Amino acid sequence: xxxxxxxxxxxxAGQNPVRPxxxxxxxxxxxxxxxxxxxxxxxxxxxxxxxxxxxxxxxIAYDIGAAELTLLLTQKLDCxxxxxxxxxxxxxxxxxxxxxxxxxxxxxxxxxxxxxxxxEVDRDRRIADIFDPHHAAxxxxxxxxxGRAERPIVMAVHSFTDRMAGETRPWEAAFLWDKDPRLAxxxxxxxxxxxxxxGDNEPYSGKSLFYTMRRHGASHGLAQATLExxxxxxxxxxxxxxxxxxIAEGLLRLAGERTMFEEIYYDEDET
Numbered sequence: 001x002x003x004x005x006x007x008x009x010x011x012x013a014g015q016n017p018v019r020p021x022x023x024x025x026x027x028x029x030x031x032x033x034x035x036x037x038x039x040x041x042x043x044x045x046x047x048x049x050x051x052x053x054x055x056x057x058x059x060i061a062y063d064i065g066a067a068e069l070t071l072l073l074t075q076k077l078d079c080x081x082x083x084x085x086x087x088x089x090x091x092x093x094x095x096x097x098x099x100x101x102x103x104x105x106x107x108x109x110x111x112x113x114x115x116x117x118x119x120e121v122d123r124d125r126r127i128a129d130i131f132d133p134h135h136a137a138x139x140x141x142x143x144x145x146x147g148r149a150e151r152p153i154v155m156a157v158h159s160f161t162d163r164m165a166g167e168t169r170p171w172e173a174a175f176l177w178d179k180d181p182r183l184a185x186x187x188x189x190x191x192x193x194x195x196x197x198x199g200d201n202e203p204y205s206g207k208s209l210f211y212t213m214r215r216h217g218a219s220h221g222l223a224q225a226t227l228e229x230x231x232x233x234x235x236x237x238x239x240x241x242x243x244x245x246x247i248a249e250g251l252l253r254l255a256g257e258r259t260m261f262e263e264i265y266y267d268e269d270e271t
Contacts, residue, residue: 015125015128015129016043016045016129017128017129017130017132017133018043018085018086018129018130018133019085019133019137020082020083020084020085020133020134020137020138021038021082021083021085022080022081022082022083022137022141023070023071023074023080023081023082023083024074024075024078024079024080024081025080025141026080027074027077027078027079027080028078028079029077029078029079029080030079030145030150030151030152030153030255030261031077031079031080031152031153031154031155031251031255032079032080032081032082032138032141032142032145032152032153032154032155032216033070033073033074033077033079033080033081033082033155033156033157034081034082034083034138034154034155034156034157034212034216035063035066035067035070035081035082035083035084035156035157035158036063036084036088036092036093036094036134036156036158036212037062037063037066037084037088037092037094037158038062038063038066038067038070038083038084038085039062039067039083039084039085039086039087040056040057040061040062040087041085041086041087042056042061042086042087042089042090043086043090043129046090046114047114048114049089049090049112049113049114049115050112050113050114051089051110051112051113051114055110056087058110059108059160059161059231060088060089060107060108060110061087061088061089062087062088063088063157063158063159063160063231064159064161064231064234064235065159065229065231065233065234065235065239065240066157066158066159066229066234067083068234068237068240069157069159069229069234069240069243069244069247070083070157072240072241072244073157073244073247073248076244076245076248077248077251077252080141081157082134082137082138082141084130084134086130088104089104089107089112089115090103090126090130091103091126091127091130091131092104093130093131093134093135093211093212094156094209094210094211094212095209095211096211097127097131099211102123103115103122103123103126105117108161108164135212135215135216138212138215138216139215139216142154142216142217142220142222143220146220151222151261151263152222153183153222153223153224153251153254153255153260153261154213154216154217154222154223154224155183155224155225155226155227155251156212156213156224156225156226156227157227158226158227158228158229159228159229159230159231159234160174160203160204160228160229160230160231161230161231162230162231162232164203169202169203169230170197171197171198171199171202171203171228171230172196172197172198172229172230172233173191173196173198173199173227173228173229173230173243173246174198174199174200174201174202174203174227174228175187175188175198175199175200175201175225175226175227175228176201176204176205176206176209176210176213176225176226176228177201177206177210177213177224177225177226178206178207178210178213178214178218179218179266180217180218180223180224180264180266182223182259182260182264183223183224183225183254183260184200184201184206184225185200186250186254186257186260187225187227187250187254188200190250190253190254191246191250194246196246199228202228203228204228206225206226210226212226213225213226218265218266220263221262221263221264221265222263223259223260223261223264227247229243
């Protein structure tokens with residue numbers, strides 16, 4: 001089969017690395033979870049990017065509830081997770097390094113003074129200090145499991161606000177995918193059969209926002225997808241527990257399908 005191109009960045013080692021949190025690295029479950037937007041932390045040298053503190057608790061700074069959901073899933077599935085420890089406002093690790101929103105100048109109508117403009121020197125420093133350590137950890141966890149001949153299923157855990165740019169988003173959950181439909185379509189089928197309102201490449205499309213899954217899933221021929229849960233459904237411990245049960249049950253069911261562990265690659269121009 002044709003190989004999938006890996007657009008990995010090979011930058012210099014960071015001077016002040018902000019390393020991700022790796023949870024349950026000894027887990028025996030055949031899943032690798034990646035939470036790109038787990039944290040609203042802005043390292044001190046960035047002076048909150050010039051933002052009032054209230055914005056750091058808003059959805060523009062991180063995926064609300066995603067970290068807690070990821071942690072609970074690692075327990076229910078006995079699997080590893082890699083969780084980013086810096087806010088997406090400093091650098092969005094789920095973007096190509098040449099993507100225009102890698103270092104966002106605006107988010108949901110909020111200007112980010114510390115990112116205007118994102119000078120090349122500062123951009124390279126953020127890549128080396130935050131982006132590269134995150135993806136190095138993801139790569140190590142995936143390759144370690146492949147090396148044990150235990151091909152994993154890779155899933156990114158995200159959440160989305162129920163309103164964006166004045167529009168209501170009705171989906172309870174959604175799955176993003178690019179060329180490999182196995183995991184996303186399997187999950188969509190399972191959840192719709194249970195009566196859930198599920199988005200297919202909503203509220204974003206995996207055709208355009210899928211860097212982490214392309215790099216750590218598709219490039220190895222692994223089944224992969226990005227999970228999105230609406231944030232109001234993760235607003236308290238009960239909601240997080242409910243969705244952790246739903247997602248864990250779905251992953252375990254899908255892991256029973258032989259096709260989930262086949263090595264499948266796609267050409268860049270395949271759909």
